[in-house]
Amino acid sequence: MAQLTRIHPTSVSLLEVLSMSVEALWSNRLRTGLTMLGVIIGIASVITVTSVGQGVQKATEQQIQALGTNVILVLTGVARTGGGISQGAGTASTVTWEDAQAIAKQAPAAQGVTAYLQRGVQVVYQGENNSTSLLGTDLNYPNVKNIHPKEGQFFSQDDLNAARPVAVLGSTVRNELFGENGTAIGAQIRVQSELYNVIGVMESKGSVGGQDQDDRIYVPLTNMSARIVGNNSLNGVAISGFWVQAKDAAGLDAAQFQVTNLLRIRHNIYPPQQDDFRITNQADIISAFSNIVGLFTVMVSAIAGISLVVGGIGIANIMLVSVVERTREIGVRKAVGATNSAVLSQFLTEAVMVSIAGGALGIGLGVGIAFGAATLFSFPFVISVWSIVAGFGLSFVIGLVAGVIPARNAAQLDPITALRSE
Structure with missing residues (x-):
């Protein structure tokens, strides 16, 4: 086997x-x-x-950081009907330019303050007719909001004092009216029924939260208040709100505390009364x-x-x-x-x-x-x-x-x- x-x-x-x-x-x-x-x-x-x-x-x-992480925004209050129904943010003229100036002088944590008045408008140049945002502001806006002219210049103190009809364009408005290669400086544009001389074009900031930061026109606050809006509060020049710049992000809480208390004193608000203004913190938005x-x-x-x-x-x-x-x-x-x-x-x-x-x-x-x-x-x-x-x-x-x-x-x-x- x-x-x-x-x-x-x-x-x-x-x-x-x-x-x-x-x-x-x-x-x-x-x-x-x-x-x-x-x-x-x-x-x-x-x-x-x-x-x-x-x-x-x-x-x-x-x-958001390009717009400033060390700033807070103070907005006007909300108007309500007799039945207590809210008419929406910014419908009450409760904050004034004088409030912003007082904050700049009396709030130690406020390194810079800039007021603004904002409305939607039609702007016309030759055959172009576009809807945009008109922003009346003061000289502190470029530094507080960290945006500066790319072409030409921002308006001066004399322009603000005299309420001159001068305008600085956002890059989107400039491109829509004059084209990317067109010359805007020295041109005259019509905003509502008023003529404005273009003296500058701002650098581009892009969009934040779906809102184009370059689709706006900047004019002196005094001019916009007198010639475009034409409505002042009993206590001064009515504004949409103002930005308060702290030294750094760590100083925002102190700035917000000081601004809140100063505005309550100026507006004679005592507990349990509600504030007639709203404060938004940029750092909170980012977080x-x-x-x-x-x-x-x-x-x-x-x-x-x-x-x-x-x-x-x-x-x-x-x-x-x-x-x-x-x-x-x-x-x-x-x-x-x-x-x-x-x-x-x-x-x-x-x-x-x-x-x-x-x-x-x-x-x-x-x-x-x-x-x-x-x-x-x-x-x-x-x-x-x-x-x-x-x-x-x-x-x-x-x-x-x-x-x-x-x-x-x-x-x-x-x-x-x-x-x-x-």
Whole structure:
């Protein structure tokens, strides 16, 4: 009788495991690609969402900071009907230019104060007729609001004292009336029924909160009050509000406290009477917006995380199907000496490789989409290191977790039973 040779289990090196895994995945390219798709979409979504969210947040912070993070805005009160119904913000002429001047003199924390009066108007130049915002203000506006003339000059103290009809255009108004290459300085424009001489064009500040900061015309407050609005309060020149500049962001609370108390004294307001003015803090606006964007980013990232879970389930399903399809192959390998650990290692390696490859492609796709969005919508392109690291980490964990059960099933197959399968 021929003597039977006993086949001893043989160990397989890591390089051999990787080689066999790559060969198995490459021979089933379509299945491998479909398996990776869920991971690619999930990782790309996480990268894109976090990048776009951070970019939008940074762009908005830059825009608000360009207008000043160390300023507070004091607005007029709200007029109410006899039934107590609010008529909207700014409907009551409760704040005056004299209030702003008093704050500038008596509030130690106020480094600068500028008053303004704002209305929507029609502006005409030759054949162009556009709607814009007219802003009557004083000489402190450029420094307090951190915006200065790019061409020409801002109006002078003599212009303010004499209520001269001079105007400084925002860049949007200038482009609409004169074109980007047109000459605005020295031209005459008609605002409502009044003629104004253009003496300057302001630098561009872009949009904040959907409002174009360059779509406005600046004129002396005295001129606008007398010739455009024509309504003064009993206590002085009525204004829409005034900006108060503190030394830095840390001094905003002190400035707000001082302004509130001084205005209450000037307006004879005592508890429990309500204030006839409103104060808005720029730092609070930035903080609130950052919180909103952060919550939105977390919410959408959670949705993207669900995509990753779905991708992991897809990997597990495909690997389980692969075990069934390759039952005979597994039987042959175990019959010629492959150990349970070798089979386990190969199937686990295949799952991890599929997941890591999908994660790498997802990261590349996510970065590309984020860059395209930043370029298209003109906000900063921000990619955080943690999102890249998290992408690779999630890819590895998903492959590891999704491949455990299929790999274990493959390793536990009885070689005789596996060889009998068709």
